[in-house]
Amino acid sequence: MKVLITGGAGYIGSHCNRYFNEQGIETVVVDDLSDGHEESIVAGKFIKGDFGDEKFMKELFQKEKINAVVHFAALRLFLTLLPGRKDIMIITCQRC
């Protein structure tokens, strides 16, 4: 069983990656490190890249025998007030 974890250098993804490996599940982590930390990836195989890059992902799926995908790659959840608008908050999180 080999699981691809996108965003595996981030908060949730790195815990998931560690847990899966503790359970004997092989992992491949894809993270562009835009907001994650490579040192958080304590197990599995790390491949730096953007999950939105079709060519990169196609090559990855050809090379690795992936059985399942857990998708955590996302832009950091943050709250921003629009300039001059105190009544609207933008919540940005998921890229897809």
Ligand SMILES: NC(=O)c1ccc[n+]([C@@H]2O[C@H](COP(=O)([O-])OP(=O)(O)OC[C@H]3O[C@@H](n4cnc5c(N)ncnc54)[C@H](O)[C@@H]3O)[C@@H](O)[C@H]2O)c1
């Ligand atoms: N942290 C929480 O408490 C929480 C709670 C509920 C849901 N979530 C959801 O879980 C997901 C992950 O949250 P998190 O807190 O771990 O976020 P995080 O910012 O810590 O991790 C996201 C990871 O995705 C990576 N990333 C971003 N864009 C990428 C791209 N295009 N290609 C590859 N990697 C990319 C970043 O480098 C980062 O390592 C989000 O969808 C979030 O909304 C988080």
